[in-house]
Amino acid sequence: QSALTQPASVSGSPGQSITISCTGTSSDVGGYNYVSWYQQHPGKAPKLMIYEVSNRPSGVSNRFSGSKSGNTASLTISGLQAEDEADYYCSSYTSSSTHVVFGGGTKLTVL
């Protein structure tokens, strides 16, 4: 069982917006602004999409945005495109001995 909880799957049609949640505790998501999000296409390495809750690395589309409220972080993808179909993982710094925890991942299907 992963330390951070994500929905197993979400779906949306091209052009729509979707949001993926990532729920933790006050020891990780709620306690620090060190939440990041990764996109992984099948057979490929993960790619950083959002860091420190809401910052986008250079080159990442502004259709991707991040936020946090309490112990839950969220990734929103607007204007869905076919190429957005992938697995998405959240991660957070944690005050526990593990230091970094990941969510179980969410499969995004673009209908």
Added chain:
Amino acid sequence: QVQLVESGGGLVKPGGSLRLSCAASGFTFSDYYMSWIRQAPGKGLEWVSYISTGGSTIYYADSVKGRFTISRDNAKNSLYLQMNSLRAEDTAVYYCARVGSGYDFDSWGQGTLVTVSS
């Protein structure tokens, strides 16, 4: 551009050992914390270990503590993971990743597959 290339994966019997390497280029390796992250077949990501710029600060996931050792050679721009007492549950693709400013992983290698099986 940042490039991370892992090597050293393969098939090993339970109880055996393996050493993974990660060759870094395109950035000042000695300026960054580095990490290993793994992904079992069909499963999610699991953080394994990270090491500070000079190697003095090291952390491990509880699942590998006492069996795995992370190290780096800044002169060779290389990161290593010595894996001992391997178990079937260590079977995974192992990724080398650069650690960003916020405990994020901003660059990843292509991964190397480790299979632990008799």
